[in-house]
Amino acid sequence: MVVLVTTEITDPAITADRKDPMRPARSIASRVFLVLLVAAVVLGALVAVFLVVDAQRATHAEAERVTAATAATVASSPLVVDMLGGEDRTAMSAGLEPYALDVMADAGLDFVTIMTLDGTRVTHPDLDQIGARYLGTIPDAPRPLTEVFTGTLGPSVRTIVPVIGSGGDPVGWVSSGVTIESISETLVRRLPLSVGITAGLVAFGAIGALAARRFTRRIAGDLPPGQVRDAVSSYESLRPLGDAIRAQTHEHGNRMHTAVALLELGRTDEAIDILTETSRQSQSLVDQVTARRAGDPAVGALLLGKASQAKERGIDWRVRIDPDTPRSPLSAVESVAVLGNLIDNAMDAAGEAEERWVEVTLQTAVDGGILLEVSDSGRGIPVPIREQIFVQGFSTKPADTHGRGVGLALVRSVVLGAGGTVAVSEHPTTFRVALPPTRGKAPR
Incomplete structure (x- = not known):
C-alpha cells in the first residue's frame, strides 16, 4: 500500500508578491511588524473583554454577598424581632424606618425593606410604598433567597431573609438590595484599570513589534x-x-x-x-x-x-x-x-x-x-x-x-x-x- 501525503497550500506571501508586479511589495520586516502589532491589538482586546466580564461577574457576586449579609444582620436584630412581633403596623413603621435608612446608608445599599409575614412593607426608601405588598419572591419556607427582580426602584439584586421570633416561628421578612444601575456604576469605576492594563499590553506588543522589525531588517533589509x-x-x-x-x-x-x-x-x-x-x-x-x-x-x-x-x-x-x-x-x-x-x-x-x-x-x-x-x-x-x-x-x-x-x-x-x-x-x-x-x- 502506498501512503501519499500531498501539500497543495498556496503560500500567501508568495502570492501577494506576484499579484501586481507594478506595486512595490511590502518588505518582510514591515510584514513582521504588522503581524505582531495586530496580534498585540487582538490580544489586548481579548484581555479587555475578559477583564470587563470578570469585573462584571465580581461586582454582581459582591452585590449578592453584601445584600445577603445585610439582610441576615437586620433580620437577627432584636429591634426588628420585637417590632415585628407586635400588632400595630404604624408603630412598626415609625420604629423601624429610621433604623432601615441608617443600615442602607452604612451598607451602601439602595433599599432595606422590612415586612410582615404576609409581605406587607413596614419600611421602604419611598414612604409612599410603605403598607403596599412587597414586589419579589417570598419563599414558601422560611429560608434565604437571592434573586434579580424588577421592583419599584427598577431591576435589582436582592436577598430576602426570614425574621424568626423568640418562639422560633417566623414573624416577618427582611429584604435588602442593590439596583443594577448601581452595580453598573461600580463597574464603570473599575473600567479605567482594565483600560490601563489593555493599553499597557498593546504598548508592550507595539514595542516588541518594533524591535522585531528592526531585528528582521538587520537580517533581510527591506527585501519582500x-x-x-x-x-x-x-x-x-x-x-x-x-x-x-x-x-x-x-x-x-x-x-x-x-x-x-x-x-x-x-x-x-x-x-x-x-x-x-x-x-x-x-x-x-x-x-x-x-x-x-x-x-x-x-x-x-x-x-x-x-x-x-x-x-x-x-x-x-x-x-x-x-x-x-x-x-x-x-x-x-x-x-x-x-x-x-x-x-x-x-x-x-x-x-x-x-x-x-x-x-x-x-x-x-x-x-x-x-x-x-x-x-x-x-x-x-x-x-x-x-x-x-x-x-x-x-x-x-x-x-x-x-x-x-x-x-x-x-x-x-x-x-x-x-x-x-x-x-x-x-x-x-x-x-x-x-x-x-x-x-x-x-x-x-
Whole structure:
C-alpha cells in the first residue's frame, strides 16, 4: 500500500508578491511588524473583554454577598424581632424606618425593606410604598433567597431573609438590595484599570513589534518575502551545485592522476581503459541531459556532479530523463535548489541502508507540466513526522555548518510559489514534485 501525503497550500506571501508586479511589495520586516502589532491589538482586546466580564461577574457576586449579609444582620436584630412581633403596623413603621435608612446608608445599599409575614412593607426608601405588598419572591419556607427582580426602584439584586421570633416561628421578612444601575456604576469605576492594563499590553506588543522589525531588517533589509526566499534559494542551489562540481572534479582528478601514473609506468592499455570508462560513464548521463529539448545546463551540471558524489559514497546512481520533458517554470537557481535538496536528502537516507541507491526521474506530467521524482532505498519517513518534514527548522538530522531544516521547507516554498505540489510516498520513499506547464514564460 502506498501512503501519499500531498501539500497543495498556496503560500500567501508568495502570492501577494506576484499579484501586481507594478506595486512595490511590502518588505518582510514591515510584514513582521504588522503581524505582531495586530496580534498585540487582538490580544489586548481579548484581555479587555475578559477583564470587563470578570469585573462584571465580581461586582454582581459582591452585590449578592453584601445584600445577603445585610439582610441576615437586620433580620437577627432584636429591634426588628420585637417590632415585628407586635400588632400595630404604624408603630412598626415609625420604629423601624429610621433604623432601615441608617443600615442602607452604612451598607451602601439602595433599599432595606422590612415586612410582615404576609409581605406587607413596614419600611421602604419611598414612604409612599410603605403598607403596599412587597414586589419579589417570598419563599414558601422560611429560608434565604437571592434573586434579580424588577421592583419599584427598577431591576435589582436582592436577598430576602426570614425574621424568626423568640418562639422560633417566623414573624416577618427582611429584604435588602442593590439596583443594577448601581452595580453598573461600580463597574464603570473599575473600567479605567482594565483600560490601563489593555493599553499597557498593546504598548508592550507595539514595542516588541518594533524591535522585531528592526531585528528582521538587520537580517533581510527591506527585501519582500519573495526576494528573501529567492536569496535563500540561491544559496541553497549554489551549495549543492558547488558540492557536486567539487565531487566531480575530485573524481576526475583521481582518475587522471591514476592514468598519468600508468602511462609513466608504460602500462598504456590500462590507462586507456580508465580514461575510456570515465568517458563512458559521464557520456551516458550527458546524453540523457542533452537529449532533453528544454534542458537546463545548471541542472545538467548538478546531475553530473551528483553522480560523482554518489560513486564516492558507494551509492548506485540512476537517472531517467524523458527527452520530451517541457521547460520548467522555475528559474535555474530554483531548479537547482529543488533538485539539489531532494537529491541530498535521498543520498543521506540511502547512505544508511544496506542496499544503497538513488533514482531521479524527470518526465512530462499528464497535464503537460513536469513530474520530478527522487526515490531512495532509505528506511523511509516515520508517519508521525511525515507532515512536519516541510516545516522550516524541522529536521531529523544533526545540525552541521550549513544548518538543518531549510532544504525541504525551501523546496515546498519554491514549488508552491510556481503553482505546483509536493508529495511523499513510501515503498520506496519517493518525493514527487509536480510543476504546471509553462505558459508563455521566458526563461529566467
